[in-house]
Amino acid sequence: MAKHAVTLIEGDGIGPEVTEATxxxxxxTRVEFTWDKRDAGMDxxxxxxxxxxxxxxxxxxxxxxxxxxxxxxxxxxxxxxxxVGLRQALELYVNLRPGKTIPGVQSAFTDIDLVIVRExxxxxxxxxxxxxxxxxxxxxxxxxxxxxRRQVATDAAITIKMITPGGSRRIVEFxxxxxxxxxxxxxxxxxxxxxxxxxxxxFLRVAQEVAKEYPDIEFNDRIVDNMCMQLMQKPRDYDxxxxxxxxxxxxxxxxxxxxxxxxxAPSGNIGKDVAVFEPIHGSAPSHAGKNEANPTAMILxxxxxxxxxxxVEAADKxxxxxxxxxxxxxxxxxxxxxxxxxxxxxxTDKMADxxxxxx
Ligand code: NAD
Numbered sequence: 578m579a580k581h582a583v584t585l586i587e588g589d590g591i592g593p594e595v596t597e598a599t600x601x602x603x604x605x606t607r608v609e610f611t612w613d614k615r616d617a618g619m620d621x622x623x624x625x626x627x628x629x630x631x632x633x634x635x636x637x638x639x640x641x642x643x644x645x646x647x648x649x650x651x652x653x654x655x656x657x658x659x660x661v662g663l664r665q666a667l668e669l670y671v672n673l674r675p676g677k678t679i680p681g682v683q684s685a686f687t688d689i690d691l692v693i694v695r696e697x698x699x700x701x702x703x704x705x706x707x708x709x710x711x712x713x714x715x716x717x718x719x720x721x722x723x724x725x726r727r728q729v730a731t732d733a734a735i736t737i738k739m740i741t742p743g744g745s746r747r748i749v750e751f752x753x754x755x756x757x758x759x760x761x762x763x764x765x766x767x768x769x770x771x772x773x774x775x776x777x778x779x780f781l782r783v784a785q786e787v788a789k790e791y792p793d794i795e796f797n798d799r800i801v802d803n804m805c806m807q808l809m810q811k812p813r814d815y816d817x818x819x820x821x822x823x824x825x826x827x828x829x830x831x832x833x834x835x836x837x838x839x840x841x842a843p844s845g846n847i848g849k850d851v852a853v854f855e856p857i858h859g860s861a862p863s864h865a866g867k868n869e870a871n872p873t874a875m876i877l878x879x880x881x882x883x884x885x886x887x888x889v890e891a892a893d894k895x896x897x898x899x900x901x902x903x904x905x906x907x908x909x910x911x912x913x914x915x916x917x918x919x920x921x922x923x924x925t926d927k928m929a930d931x932x933x934x935x936x
Contacts, residue, residue, distance in 0.1 A: 580609040581886050584636040584643040584853075586617050590860025591870035591925075592646025598872035598929035599644070599879045602898075605933040606891035608883065613640060617659050618648035629662045637667060643853040644882055646875065647860040657704065660855075664697050665704070669846035669853060670744065671751050672697040673881070674829040679873075681904035682837030683915060689836050691808075692761070692817045694752040695825020697846060699744045700776075702822040705737040740776040740821060745783035751847075752819035753791040764788065766798040767820035767828065780821055805831060833857060840871035840912050841903075843878035845885065852885050854878040868924035871910040873899060876932065898935040902928065 587596040603610060615633040622628045637643040650658040663669070672695040678688055707714035709732055718729045729735070752764050766784035770777040781798055788796035799807065801824045808815065808831060820828060833842035839858035846853045856874030864870045876899055883892035902908055906915075908931030911922035923931070 580611060581642070581888075582611045582613060582640045583882070584633070584640050585612040585614045586633065586643060586645040586648075587614070588646025588648045588860060589618050589620060590647060590649055590862045590865040592648065592860055594866075594868060594925045595856065595870055595872040595875040596644070596646040598925050599875045601929050602872075602876050602895060602932050602936075603879045603883070603891075605936050606883070606888070606894060608886075608888045608891045617645075617663070628659050629666065634663075634666050637851055637853060641851050642882060642885065643851075644879060645853050645855040647856060647858060649860045649862065661702065661704070663853065664846050667846075667848055667851050667853070668698065669848040669851065670696065670698045670747060671845070671847040672825060672829070673755070673845040673847060674825075674832070674842065674857065675881075676829070676832035676836045676842070678836050679841055679900050679903055681900070681906055682841055682913065684835060684837045686812060686835045689812055689832070691812065691815055691832050692755065692759075693825060693829040693832055694748060694755065694817060694819040695829055696744060696748040696820065696822050697825075698822070699739050699741060700822035701736050701738045702826075703737065703739050705739065707735040709734040738773070738776050740780050742779060742783055745780045745821075746787060749784045749787040749819055752817050753787060753794055756794045756817045757791065761794070761816050763795040763797070763816040764791075765804070765815055765818050766796070767801050767804045767818055767824055768798060769801050769824070771800060777821065784819065801828070804828065808832065808835070829857070838912075839874065840910070841873045841877065843874050843881055845878070845881045847885075852882075854882040854885070868926060869911060869919065869922070870925050871912050872925050872929055873903070873913070876929075894936055895932070898932045901935055902931050907931075 587593045613636050615636050617629055617633050621630050648659045674693040676691040707717050722728050756764050768777040768781045770781040842857045844857045856878050858874055880892045880895050908923050910928055911917055911919040914922050
């Protein structure tokens, strides 16, 4: 059996605990790994003078695959998000977020099986921003006002929304290829092209063009606000949803909420030659170091990684073991209990032990 070399970034907050639980579960599948442990985030800044050290990026590039815990981002000041930085540096242009009901997880919805394909590099997340009152903002505003009928207020803060034909094409192609490879029937492009006629209009036009190249997969499109309402009313009418960055961020959290919340939602950041898998939740600092965080989202990120590495049997086995432990409802962390009673819940490590025993 092939031995897989994987860059392991444990992150901070609850990161180290859920990463350790996940590493143990993955090793219990008997798939062989060599873990190349690397730093990112505040700890990396202390040790390497950089929140995203070059050696961490180089390790991921070399191995082609990374497994990552959550990393704290200071709000409003300090460094930019390491998570966004990582996606930009490695050109991980796909954010893949499955939203599938796990029986036993508390949720208002049942039988949800959606896949969100979020564009990860462009849109308002590209980081092209100008703060209010700065000379740079004044220059941008003057240039806009010279060429636009609609005028921008001179004290405005500006974030640029950028959508390119190439960026749109590769994300929509990914969605269709994913649909084909996973027996999915429908791809829905989500946008606001009625208002943002140029940026979202371009995304929609490209999606319509790409759809013609995949006659075996059905295609439709929805305006993002209507999409949110329809997901509440008839989620089973949808299958694979593809969208620009900002809508993807919001809609994928909406879908995560529909299948039981942050504690059970994994994601993959995928580029041409490199992929990094992580839970969608953050570092939950108030739970850090208490052995009480739910490891499920991180373990399911590990399941996505196993599938990516072609270890489909091991992936299915872990997924079944996680589902069966959650369904039993005994060896689970507090957030998965209906009574949320921490005294009757088990810790992160014990939940991992139970999953390993069930393998
Ligand atoms: P969060 O996801 O860390 O926590 C929100 C709440 O959800 C927590 O207080 C907790 O009650 C619950 N929660 C989340 N994960 C849980 C788990 N595994 N088990 C049990 N309960 C869990 O979101 P936040 O508080 O907005 O962010 C905290 C920090 O994490 C911020 O600095 C943020 O920037 C960062 N963050 C990082 C990533 C990432 O690394 N990809 C993603 C999101 C947020």
